[in-house]
Amino acid sequence: MRRHTIDTETDSTVPTLIAVAALAGVSKSTASRVINGSSQVTPEAVASVTAAVEQLHYVPNRAARSLVRRRAQTIAMVIPQRTAEFFADPYFAEVIQGAAMYASSTDYTLTLLIESDVDPDKTRRFLTGGNVDGALVLSHHTSMQAYAKLSASLPVVFGVRALEETTPPGHVVDVDNVEAGALATRRLVEAGRTRIATITGPLGTAAGIDRRAGWRRALLEAGLEPGPEEEGDFTPTSGARAMERLLADGRQVDAVFAASAQMATGALGVLRDRGIPVPTRIAMTSVDNNVFAVDAYPALTTVDLRTAEKGALLVQTLHRLIAGEDVPEMTTIPCELVGRASV
Amino acid sequence: MRRHTIDTETDSTVPTLIAVAALAGVSKSTASRVINGSSQVTPEAVASVTAAVEQLHYVPNRAARSLVRRRAQTIAMVIPQRTAEFFADPYFAEVIQGAAMYASSTDYTLTLLIESDVDPDKTRRFLTGGNVDGALVLSHHTSMQAYAKLSASLPVVFGVRALEETTPPGHVVDVDNVEAGALATRRLVEAGRTRIATITGPLGTAAGIDRRAGWRRALLEAGLEPGPEEEGDFTPTSGARAMERLLADGRQVDAVFAASAQMATGALGVLRDRGIPVPTRIAMTSVDNNVFAVDAYPALTTVDLRTAEKGALLVQTLHRLIAGEDVPEMTTIPCELVGRASV
DNA sequence: CTGAAAGCGCTTACAG
DNA sequence: CTGAAAGCGCTTACAG
Numbered sequence: 001m002r003r004h005t006i007d008t009e010t011d012s013t014v015p016t017l018i019a020v021a022a023l024a025g026v027s028k029s030t031a032s033r034v035i036n037g038s039s040q041v042t043p044e045a046v047a048s049v050t051a052a053v054e055q056l057h058y059v060p061n062r063a064a065r066s067l068v069r070r071r072a073q074t075i076a077m078v079i080p081q082r083t084a085e086f087f088a089d090p091y092f093a094e095v096i097q098g099a100a101m102y103a104s105s106t107d108y109t110l111t112l113l114i115e116s117d118v119d120p121d122k123t124r125r126f127l128t129g130g131n132v133d134g135a136l137v138l139s140h141h142t143s144m145q146a147y148a149k150l151s152a153s154l155p156v157v158f159g160v161r162a163l164e165e166t167t168p169p170g171h172v173v174d175v176d177n178v179e180a181g182a183l184a185t186r187r188l189v190e191a192g193r194t195r196i197a198t199i200t201g202p203l204g205t206a207a208g209i210d211r212r213a214g215w216r217r218a219l220l221e222a223g224l225e226p227g228p229e230e231e232g233d234f235t236p237t238s239g240a241r242a243m244e245r246l247l248a249d250g251r252q253v254d255a256v257f258a259a260s261a262q263m264a265t266g267a268l269g270v271l272r273d274r275g276i277p278v279p280t281r282i283a284m285t286s287v288d289n290n291v292f293a294v295d296a297y298p299a300l301t302t303v304d305l306r307t308a309e310k311g312a313l314l315v316q317t318l319h320r321l322i323a324g325e326d327v328p329e330m331t332t333i334p335c336e337l338v339g340r341a342s343v
Numbered sequence: 344m345r346r347h348t349i350d351t352e353t354d355s356t357v358p359t360l361i362a363v364a365a366l367a368g369v370s371k372s373t374a375s376r377v378i379n380g381s382s383q384v385t386p387e388a389v390a391s392v393t394a395a396v397e398q399l400h401y402v403p404n405r406a407a408r409s410l411v412r413r414r415a416q417t418i419a420m421v422i423p424q425r426t427a428e429f430f431a432d433p434y435f436a437e438v439i440q441g442a443a444m445y446a447s448s449t450d451y452t453l454t455l456l457i458e459s460d461v462d463p464d465k466t467r468r469f470l471t472g473g474n475v476d477g478a479l480v481l482s483h484h485t486s487m488q489a490y491a492k493l494s495a496s497l498p499v500v501f502g503v504r505a506l507e508e509t510t511p512p513g514h515v516v517d518v519d520n521v522e523a524g525a526l527a528t529r530r531l532v533e534a535g536r537t538r539i540a541t542i543t544g545p546l547g548t549a550a551g552i553d554r555r556a557g558w559r560r561a562l563l564e565a566g567l568e569p570g571p572e573e574e575g576d577f578t579p580t581s582g583a584r585a586m587e588r589l590l591a592d593g594r595q596v597d598a599v600f601a602a603s604a605q606m607a608t609g610a611l612g613v614l615r616d617r618g619i620p621v622p623t624r625i626a627m628t629s630v631d632n633n634v635f636a637v638d639a640y641p642a643l644t645t646v647d648l649r650t651a652e653k654g655a656l657l658v659q660t661l662h663r664l665i666a667g668e669d670v671p672e673m674t675t676i677p678c679e680l681v682g683r684a685s686v
Numbered sequence: 687c688t689g690a691a692a693g694c695g696c697t698t699a700c701a702g
Numbered sequence: 703c704t705g706a707a708a709g710c711g712c713t714t715a716c717a718g
Contacts, residue, residue, distance in 0.1 A: 014473040016711065027689045032713060040687060059472025063415065064711035066406035067694045074452075079443070093436040100422070100455040109417075109454050112443040129402025130357040236638040262634075269640055272615065291605075295579035297612055359695065370705045375697060383703060407695035410710045 015056040023052040035060060062109075075103070075318055076113040076127060076135045078147075089234065089262075090290045091307055095138060095159060098311025106319065108133070120146075128153045134318045155321035157314050161206045161330075171321065173314045173331040177207050177287075180303045180335045181214020182221075184285040185257045187301060189222045191343050193255035193283055197227040199242040199267060201234050201259040208234075211259040211287055227253055232263045236292070239263025243270040255283040255343070261293040264300050268342075272297070283343040298341035306333050358399040366395040378403065405452075418446070418661055419456040419475045421466065421490075423482050432577065432605075433633045434650055438481060438502060441654025449662065451476070463489075471496045477661045498664035500657050504549045504673075514664065516657045516674040520550050520630075523646045523678045524557020525564075527628035528600045530644060532565045534626055534686050536598035540570040542585040542610060544577050544602040551577075554602040554630055570596050575606045579635070582606025586613040598626040598686070604636040607643055611685075615640070626686040641684035649676050 021031040026045055033041050034049035052058070066072050077099060096112075103110040111132065115123040127135055127150060134155035137147045148166035150156050158172045181198075188196050198215045201208030212229065219226045230245045232238035239258055243266065246253060258264035264286035271278055278284060278298055286293065289304035310333050320327045364374040369388055376384050377392035395401070409415050420442060439455075446453040454475065458466040470478055470493060477498035480490045491509035493499050501515045524541075531539050541558045544551030555572065562569045573588045575581035582601055586609065589596060601607035607629035614621055621627060621641055629636065632647035653676050663670045 014471075017713095018711085028712080029689055029691095029714080030687085033688090036713080042687065045687080057468060057471070059468050059474065061410070061472075061711050062474045063406045063409035064694090065713075067404070067410055067696085067711080068713045070694070072406065074454075090433070090436075093433075096439075096455070097457075101457045103455075104457040104459060111417075111452050111454055112439070112446075114440075114444045114447040116447060125400060125402050128357075128400070129404075131402065131405045235634065266638065273640075291578065295609065297616075360697095361695085371696080372698080372705055373703085376704090379697080385703065388703080404695050407710085408697075410695080410712085411697045413710070 015058045019056060020049065020052045020058050023056065024048040072131050072133050073107055074109045074111055074132050076111045076132045078113050078115055078123065078135050078137045080115045080139050091288060092138060094307040095311040098308030099136065099315050102312035102315045134322045136314050136318060155318055157318045157321065159310065159314055163206055169329055171317060171327060171329055173310060173317050175305045175310060175333045175335050177210030178214040178217065180287050180305065181211035182218040183335065183337045184287060184303050185215045185218035187285050187337055187343055188255040188257060188283055189218060191283055194224055195227050195253045196224065196255040196257060197246050197253040198229045199239055199256060199258040199263050200229055200231045203231055208259060215257050234260045234262055236262045236266035239266030240270050243267035253282065258284060258286040261286045261288040261290055261300055261302055265292045265296050268296055279343045285343055289338050301340045301343045302338055303335050304338050305335050309333060358401045362399060363392060363395045363401050366399065367391040415474050415476050416450055417452045417454055417475050418658065419454045419470060419478045421456050421458055421478050421480045423458045434631060435481060437650040438654040441651030442479065442658045445655035445658045477665045479657050479661060498661055500661045500664065502653065502657055506549055512672055514660060514670060514672055516653060516660050518648045518653060518676045518678050520553030521557040521560065523630050523648065524554035524600065525561040526678065526680045527630060527646050528558045528561035530628050530680055530686055531598040531600060531626055532561060536626055537567055538570050538596045539567065539598040539600060540589050540596040541572045542582055542599060542601040542606050543572055543574045546574055551602060558600050577603045577605055579605045579609035582609030583613050586610035596625065601627060601629040604629045604631040604633055604643055604645055608635045608639050611639055622686050628686055632681050644683045644686045645681055646678050647681050648678050652676060
């Protein structure tokens, strides 16, 4: 079917614009215009160049293009090295996946940049050295102020709101964690539960703080007294310990909102060991619709954070910023409750 | 402390080689030589250029450098789109982390390339279009033959051995999965177990096949009859179902080797529900030293696959290949048993 | 609408 | 050891 391409496949040199132009019978300039979708070309030129590109499997050289356009056509996903747990959490992996997938559909390339603990300045130099057109910062852990300063020299979009005030404030794409906590808690209220405890995330993170705030809000809305709360760190083990503490001094709770599915899994394990039936005696809801939520027993009613979508939106927002568009500082992703067996 | 840098920080243009040369009082050529570590420069030249680089925060323009060197200074991590589960598995996330971390220490940049299902050729074009110096392929799912052909035009390293024969054979960096299965099984043998079943991974993957082979080998070595086996797909749920099947017809097993920690977690849940004590009645070992293994109850004795190290080794091997070094086709990563409470 | 020319920021023979 | 010059593969005013 493509017999004639054997030649070009065996010779390993990559075809150049000149080759395309020659084959199409036009100048480099015209070939370039066609390839870049300029309107100032005749249909004939378009046809012949397109055919030549096809035939030669021509792909523009990114380096050359970047050089003249003064655009790297690359965006960086910055990841702090200290967060080994960063990757252990399926949440981040999913964000990265969504971002990479979206980036694949554009002219931009997504580079994974691990910020060295020993030389954080190396990362900054790379970012501000013109090798990247923009950066995505997901970190929960590093001071955002350090990155906020970056925004001065480079478009930056954050995947999490700042805890402190930063200057400049910076652009953020995130789910509404308050709403997530409220949604999950309201479900418990609707089920007729009245003593609703929470296992919070780390209260040093925006997600931890906000989901807890949502829990409180939902309870107050319903005229209920906020039940007891115990802090976890998003891992299953911490959820188990928190559940034990909740059970310890005989505080009678009939429902628990766990701020992550991983913690809910740990909590469910404790309840199972104690022979406390779920959801009959204690109902549970959580946040994160991942493997932990699906494989929990009983399967968890939880809030889907649209994580892959968030990754895509991060990239999209960064694109707009790079293009000089006026982008709102805050982009909020709607979340939704997914009903399962735990309530 | 760096008061004088205020100027360079406020003006947003990135310094160029010419600026460095001017400040250092040498030509572009000499500046370039110093920056690239040429030996043909006087110590004075080195000193003045280094100082200038420091002062200006100079970072070479990658595009320009790539253009002249005819090297993209970029390697791609190719990920098939259909594998949504790819990212759900902490294993892959850890490989990517290891790879990105190692890459950060080199001049190469790691690009995440999601292979579009609708247009897989787009990925191939990108890869063979000279935009990348080499590629890493982790896929369990796509036919490796498709990628093997890639090796003809581009250095490629695989993170998993081919199931079928491929031409050319290709370079592989992977853990010895047979050994992993054998290690985990031998531990059960040493504990005095004699009826050792296995929950295998999908038998359409190298990891599934090889870990099962290791289990058999260890049993035969010990003069034991291979116990019953049930196939899973590496997820907790599949592990639970497999455990139920194992228990179903009263086959008396006193130990189970689960080919992944996720499956072991599911299996443990079933045993817990049935009131079968672990490890006293049934001991269990697995493969993967991740959050599932640590947070299982009881915590799992499992095989550490050195996953982050694998990621680093993938990149390192690819570098060697790009540099034209003679690299062995197969690089095997040693794995090791981590003892916990499940046996 | 098209082509010749300049130039993006580097590296590297080449001559000195 | 050093500098002037050419050139990597593109895009884009500029003149026609």
